[in-house]
Each structure stands twice: as structure tokens, then as C-alpha cells.
Amino acid sequence: MRTIKKRRYVFALLITSFIFVFGLMFGIVMETQRVDFIQQKSEEQRLDYRGLQFQYQFIDLLGEENNCPFMEKALNKNLESLEETRIKLTNYNEDAKLSKDEFEYLYRDYVLSQLGYWLLSKKSRDLCDTEVATILYFFSNEKICPECSEQAFILTYLKKRFGDKLLNFALNAELETEKSLDLLKHTYSINTFPTLIIEGKKFEGLTSKDNILLEICKFYNSSVLDCKNIN
């Protein structure tokens, strides 16, 4: 008669479970590191924003328009860094087990930065007469908005084509805790996703590359290669 040492099975189960629990704990420890990292990024971006805000006020008050190109570059760089943080924040939030609240708080901070930059970009155009088009992009999760990934792809593509001349502001409409986002949603009557606000004009549903081009090309005075056939 063969015998089975049950203890060995149980012990193997305990060790395996221990490794898994340890892995889970490790994940949680690293989650707090992620929160710290995003917090630090947010601090940096807040400082960058204040710096840029000061520079615009400086130009506005003293009429130093020759500094405009330098500031446009800085604005664009800050926005790129902000978008990078948004993507990380979204991914970290999806993985998060215990820090959902912290990430949501940071997301609010990010949205406010986005909106701040959006207003700043409008000011920049008035002040420096820059050729910049801005797009507010309202998106939601994959369940509510299956076309959002396609829309994001098109916007990323156009950003790569236009560089500094196009500023995208991606706003997660799911973030109900941020009242300023509610204000925008209410102002533009955002009910469906994706929705684009291209310089005040609303586009609901998946908006094609060509339709976006038709709209943004109106804001470029000089010849832009991608707008040649449009204008």
C-alpha cells in the first residue's frame, strides 16, 4: 500500500501561498512608491506652471513679446511632461489595490493642471499671437467609450505631426470629484464620449483625422504641410 505524506502537500501549499502573499505585499509597497513618485511629479509640474504663469504675466505687463517663442517651447514641454504623468497615473490607478483614493486625488491635481495650461495656452495666443490650436478631449473608460482608444490614437498622431502647434488636453470625464471638470462638462454639454472641443467647437463621437484637420488648420496662418490640401 502506497502512503501519502499529507504534510508535504500542505507545506508546499503554505510556501507557495507565502510567496504569493509576499509578492502581493511587495506590490503594495511599490504602490506607495508610485504614489510618492506621482506626488513628486505633480509638485514639479505645479512649480513649472507657476513659473510659466509668471513669465506670461511678465510679458503681459512689460510687453516683452520677444520672449514668446521661448515660452511656447516651455509650455509645450510642460504639457508633454504632464501627458506622460497622466499615462503613468492612469496605469498605476488601474493596478492600484489600496491607494485608489490617493491616485484619484492626484488625478484631480492633474486635471486642474491641464485646465490651467489650457487657459494659459489661450492667453499665450492672445499675447504672443502664436499659431496654436487647442483640443479638449473628453474621454471615459473602455466600457462606456469603446472608441476612445481610437480617438486617443488619432490625437497622438496629430500631435506627432504638428508638434508645438497643437495642444491636446485629455480629460477623464469619469472623475466626478473635480468640480471644475463638471463646470466644463456643463458648459459644453458633454454627454457622449469621446467628445472633442476644438477651439470651442464641439465634435461628438469618434472624430476622424480629416475632420480634426479641417478645424485646426483654420488656426494656422503660415503654411503647414498637413494643412496644404485642406486650406
Place this chain on the structure above:
Amino acid sequence: MITLANIILWIIYFISLYFVVFWLLVFFENEDIVGPKKKSTKFPLVSVILPAHNEEKTIIPSVKSVLSLNYPKDKLEIIIIDDGSTDNTKKMVLEFIKNYPKIKFISHENIGKGASLNKALKICKGEFFICLDADSFVHKDALLHLIPNFNDKSVACALPLMKASKPKNILQKIQFSEYLVNIFYKKLMGFLHCIPVAPGPFSIYRKSVLLKLGGYDENNLTEDLEMTLKLQKNHYKIVQDMHAQVFTNTPANIKAFFRQRKRWYKGGLFNGIKYRRLMFNPKYGDFGIIQLPMLILSGIIGISIIFTTLYTGLKPHVQNLLNLRYVNFDFFTFLKDLSFSFTFLDLNFNTFFIFICMLFISIFVLYLSYTFSNEKVFNQGKIHIALFLFFYFLMLGVSWILLLPEVIFHKKHVW
């Protein structure tokens, strides 16, 4: 976000880790893995059978390796079987054995390996029965090391230390590592009487046991596996010897590799089903509880791991490729402006931790396997070691997937 693919992957990780931990516990419980190097002092009559089907390239070296065994020649009965070869196997053997009148030769139409071995079983006179596949070669001391295992009367079968013969390319070098790891695990399995398969090359059986069990299953794709399961069913002891070396040719190209694996896995699957009553049956000890279920489970794990890896790994890229249609397939814009902002924090730490654990355990097992097989880890180079650790499991998964249509459409395999 928890998806079905994630859940499947985590179950696979858990089961895989559980099995590895289980066998490592067996390793730590048993100090003497290699065992004493005993050489036989008694020399019972041993029958060595060499079944061949289109083996003109390797049959003569195989026979020569048997002839050079350190064993009294009058205690060695050699039988070569030509199982309906259509190449020059028969001609070459007949030419060769002119100088060795004691070698017996049987030639018949193609009836399969199992039937050929049964034919030999009926006419051979040895107390012990060995099959040596005609693509394998035996070390001169192998038999001397194997015979003492039968001093234990309950032992019905002893397995040699089967190594891949002279690996030349990367694929063969990877298989070299795999064979050593298999031997190590079989040694551990032997401690719990759990060895699931005695390989074709030079596994030695008590002939009386084979006869008692009715010989080989003639309609079985993997008759060696079936015989081992039959031995397990009847509670016979099977042991892994760590000194008796046998070398076997391994597939040199990917097509031959997948062909071989499909045959093995198909045999494993059907024999697993055939002996399903042993599964989770405590009467068969650890073999019934952990080893036989693993035979089936390994296929499910192999298939699942491929599908989930493909799904989770390729889904975003496929989505991006499909999205290219929205921008007139202008991928150059993305290519010329590629940017990555990956940091350590972007890793999926739960998966990463399990992966690191599995990797360290695999490296440890690989090191032990090489050490106990008296081989040096980097003797064959380093690249194949990395490939073995990181990608080999995917190749095995692919073999299972390739097997699926054959199982579904009942395609017949030949040896």
C-alpha cells in the same frame, strides 16, 4: 484591472510554483541524490533489443555501443528488429552482423514499435529486458551500473541517465539542458515512486514483470509511457539511476522537434485518459495525487500560457496596428518620433515578483540538474541557457497547440 486573462495567468503561476516547491521539498528531504556508484558483481542474462524503422544513419553505431558494453558477452543477448524499414537499414544490419553471429536479427513488415518489442519479448531469453532505440548510444559501463538497482526485489524497472548526444545547434543545446532537468526531476519523483515514463533508450525491465503485465500495448503511440503507467498501476517500483549514461539524438530542427513533441504529448494525453482511474486515487499514492494529474495539467497549462501571453502581450499592439487605418497607415510618423519613458515603477510588481521567484528557482534547479548529472553549466555555451530559462516553456506550449487539431481530427501518428 482584473481580467479573465489575468486570473488564468495567476492560476497557472500558482499551480506551476506549487509543483516546483513540492519537488524541491522532496529534494531537501533526500540528501543523497546521486546515490552510491555501484557496479554489478552478478551478471544475469540481459536481452538488449534494438527496434529500428528507417534508421540507416544510426543503427550501426547503436549496435556497436551495445557490443562495447563492459558486460560478459555470453550474458548479453542482442536482438535487432527491422520494422519494415524502407531505407537501407536492413541491408546495413545484415552486412554488419556477418561478423557477429550471436546477434539475432528479425525483419518484418511495419507493425509498430510496441508489436516489435512484444515479438522480441516472446523469443528473448534474458532475465532482464532492455530496449535501445536505434538513434541512441550507450556508455560502456551503463549496464554494470543499472543491474545493482535490481538487488531490491520490488524494483521492476531502472532508468538510465539519458543525455542529449553531442548537441550541435542551439535547439539541441536547449534540449541538452531539458534532458538533464528531466533526469533531476525523475530522480526526485523516484523517491516518491512517481516516475511517469521510462524512456525508450536503455530503460531496463525485469522480463518476468513485462510478461506478467502482458507486454507492450501494440496500438499505443508512446508504448514506453504506457508500460510505465502499467507498472505504476500494479505498484511496481521504478528507479532513476544517476550513473548509467545513455546518449540519444535530439531533433536538430524545429519541424522535427515539434513532430517529436506532438507524438509525446499526444501519447501522454491518451494514456492519461486511459489510466484516468489512477488520477486523484490515494491508492496510488503520490503518483495518483500529483504526478498523473500533472500529465494532463501540463498540456492545459501549456496551451493557456500561450493564449494568455499572446492575448495580454499582443492585444495593445494589435489594437495600435488596427488604429493605423485611421491615419492612412502612416506609421513612419510614429517611427520617427518614438519615445519611451519606462521607469522601474512601471513594472507590474506582483507578476514581476512571481517571475523573479520562478526564475531563481529555475536557475537553482538547472544548476542542480547539471551538477548531479556531472556536467558543467556553461560547457555548451551561455545563450542556450538563457533561451531555456526564458523561452523554452513557450515552445512546449506551442507543441501542445499544434497538437490540438490532430487530437480533434484524430490524425494518426507513425514512429
